[in-house]
Amino acid sequence: MEKVLQINNLSKNYGNLQAVNNVSFNVNKGDVYGILGPNGSGKTTTLAVVLGIINANSGDYQWFDEPFSKLARRRIGSLIETPNFYPYLTLWENLQIVAKIKDAPEKDINYALGVADLLKRKHTNFGHLSLGMKQRMSMAAVLIGDPEVLVLDEPTNGLDPEGFAEVRNIIQSQAKKGKTIILASHVLDEVEKVCSHVAILKSGELVANGRVGELLSSEETVIIHSEKMDVLKSILNDSVLTKEVYLEGEDLAVILNEGLGAGDLNAFCFEKGFSLSKILVKKQSLEDQFLQLVK
Amino acid sequence: MKKLLSLEKIKALSYPTFKTLMIIHFLLFFLVVLVVSRIHFSIPGFSVKGLYQFPNIWEFFPWVASWFNIFLTIVLITLVGNEFSFKTFRQNVIDGLSRNDLIKGKLILIFTIAVYTFLMVLIAVLIFGIIFTKEFSMNIIFENSYLILVYFVQAIGYMTLGLLFAVIFRNNALSIILFLVYFPVEGIIRLFFKSEYRAYFPLKIISNLTPKPEFLTIASEQSYTNASGNSSLDFSEMGILPEDLPLGITLAMAAGYIGFFIALATVLLNRRSL
Numbered sequence: 001m002e003k004v005l006q007i008n009n010l011s012k013n014y015g016n017l018q019a020v021n022n023v024s025f026n027v028n029k030g031d032v033y034g035i036l037g038p039n040g041s042g043k044t045t046t047l048a049v050v051l052g053i054i055n056a057n058s059g060d061y062q063w064f065d066e067p068f069s070k071l072a073r074r075r076i077g078s079l080i081e082t083p084n085f086y087p088y089l090t091l092w093e094n095l096q097i098v099a100k101i102k103d104a105p106e107k108d109i110n111y112a113l114g115v116a117d118l119l120k121r122k123h124t125n126f127g128h129l130s131l132g133m134k135q136r137m138s139m140a141a142v143l144i145g146d147p148e149v150l151v152l153d154e155p156t157n158g159l160d161p162e163g164f165a166e167v168r169n170i171i172q173s174q175a176k177k178g179k180t181i182i183l184a185s186h187v188l189d190e191v192e193k194v195c196s197h198v199a200i201l202k203s204g205e206l207v208a209n210g211r212v213g214e215l216l217s218s219e220e221t222v223i224i225h226s227e228k229m230d231v232l233k234s235i236l237n238d239s240v241l242t243k244e245v246y247l248e249g250e251d252l253a254v255i256l257n258e259g260l261g262a263g264d265l266n267a268f269c270f271e272k273g274f275s276l277s278k279i280l281v282k283k284q285s286l287e288d289q290f291l292q293l294v295k
Numbered sequence: 296m297k298k299l300l301s302l303e304k305i306k307a308l309s310y311p312t313f314k315t316l317m318i319i320h321f322l323l324f325f326l327v328v329l330v331v332s333r334i335h336f337s338i339p340g341f342s343v344k345g346l347y348q349f350p351n352i353w354e355f356f357p358w359v360a361s362w363f364n365i366f367l368t369i370v371l372i373t374l375v376g377n378e379f380s381f382k383t384f385r386q387n388v389i390d391g392l393s394r395n396d397l398i399k400g401k402l403i404l405i406f407t408i409a410v411y412t413f414l415m416v417l418i419a420v421l422i423f424g425i426i427f428t429k430e431f432s433m434n435i436i437f438e439n440s441y442l443i444l445v446y447f448v449q450a451i452g453y454m455t456l457g458l459l460f461a462v463i464f465r466n467n468a469l470s471i472i473l474f475l476v477y478f479p480v481e482g483i484i485r486l487f488f489k490s491e492y493r494a495y496f497p498l499k500i501i502s503n504l505t506p507k508p509e510f511l512t513i514a515s516e517q518s519y520t521n522a523s524g525n526s527s528l529d530f531s532e533m534g535i536l537p538e539d540l541p542l543g544i545t546l547a548m549a550a551g552y553i554g555f556f557i558a559l560a561t562v563l564l565n566r567r568s569l
Contacts, residue, residue, distance in 0.1 A: 053388055055567075089310075100298055141386075141390075
């Protein structure tokens with residue numbers, strides 16, 4: 001698998017604050033890679049370091065199996081934090097600057113403005129746009145030069161639901177074209193719906209990393225109900241089947257060990273003389289997993 | 296290089312503040328030289344017209360324009376400071392420029408502004424010189440014309456110092472205030488050094504590239520023979536005018552300082568986060 005980005009033991013601190021601590025992960029070609037984490041977890045800092053705008057204290061990173069170079073930068077379209085453009089220039093002039101830097105043809109400007117639904121405003125000064133439009137303008141700039149990789153940091157910030165959906169559509173359409181996308185967000189639904197892989201950061205440290213499907217299915221919670229719940233809870237706690245058993249309202253929530261399913265649990269309870277009046281498999285959402293990890 | 300020039304062209308020429316300030320610079324310079332040309336001394340034997348005649352005008356106009364170099368430096372600081380305020384330096388790097396390209400772009404801008412002001416002064420010198428000089432030959436016209444090139448170096452010197460201030464402080468207002476405050480501060484610091492070292496300070500070196508013309512000598516219409524046999528008043532000998540380093544040394548020192556300002560700005564921009 002062709003590696004697009006390799007991050008090895010990256011650390012960055014601001015005085016006593018450890019913003020990124022020994023983070024390592026790889027992004028392969030074609031991945032839609034989500035970086036999840038609460039505010040201040042180090043998502044933006046990690047991306048800013050790998051894009052060369054913040055210097056790391058230790059560790060290294062490679063783009064396209066090579067040290068980061070000017071040429072590599074032009075293969076990447078990035079949006080970091082807030083949209084950064086010249087407020088006194090029109091959208092066209094701002095994108096002209098981006099196109100010149102990336103050696104991209106000027107026809108890309110119209111295409112990008114069209115995708116971001118800003119073509120009618122191409123002669124408007126950037127400073128006169130609403131926050132949502134500014135964010136869409138950032139997406140337009142990202143698309144200039146038809147980059148192989150898109151690095152998007154909170155791309156839906158400040159967008160209304162319609163804008164949110166539009167940006168999501170842009171991301172999905174780019175992913176369908178086979179582009180590699182790195183998406184930092186704290187909107188779990190966004191990541192879950194769009195990403196194939198996810199890294200979860202907490203206080204600058206990587207706490208989980210893998211395919212979204214794997215992270216979700218690694219633990220399955222089964223909700224059960226029976227008579228004599230206290231006794232059943234005690235039996236299940238001592239059983240080799242379970243990882244964790246806890247009360248959830250009037251029911252018991254059981255997290256099974258890997259490789260086991262609700263059928264195994266049902267058979268075990270039946271063996272022990274318990275008839276289950278309720279058995280419900282609750283697949284963990286990314287939100288459950290995320291909240292559990294960053295707790 | 297061509298790409299960086301076209302980028303700076305879009306950034307500067309589409310910036311209304313830049314255009315306004317450059318027009319003000321142009322008008323102010325011509326206003327000053329026009330107003331001064333209309334001044335008449337009531338002192339018999341003195342006339343400012345001598346300042347507008349070849350070859351004195353090569354000394355006088357760059358000296359007047361040198362004051363406006365500070366204005367141009369403020370314009371330059373504004374343009375560089377904006378890049379930090381709008382975080383566009385950061386975006387330019389994300390899009391594919393290197394940090395050295397950012398400095399190169401601003402050096403191209405400095406060079407372009409210096410060429411503009413050089414041409415402005417050159418044209419003004421030729422127009423006013425031809426109007427005010429009654430009898431002239433090619434020799435008289437071009438005598439001292441090298442001073443306009445020295446003025447060009449000075450413009451670059453002030454603006455590279457401005458670039459350094461903007462890179463250090465990353466804020467328009469702070470950089471401009473501290474740049475202006477640096478003038479009296481360096482003057483005070485110089486007082487703590489022996490007189491032979493005072494001429495080597497950066498601002499002193501740069502400002503000495505266009506020394507104040509010997510107004511009294513130039514404005515004197517009388518041919519005066521003093522006790523030592525000189526045919527005009529020598530105010531240096533009379534102790535009225537300060538003694539400075541020879542121009543060659545001043546130029547070499549200025550070039551050294553310009554190189555130092557650029558190198559320091561480059562190192563700072565590379566080492567710090569954007």
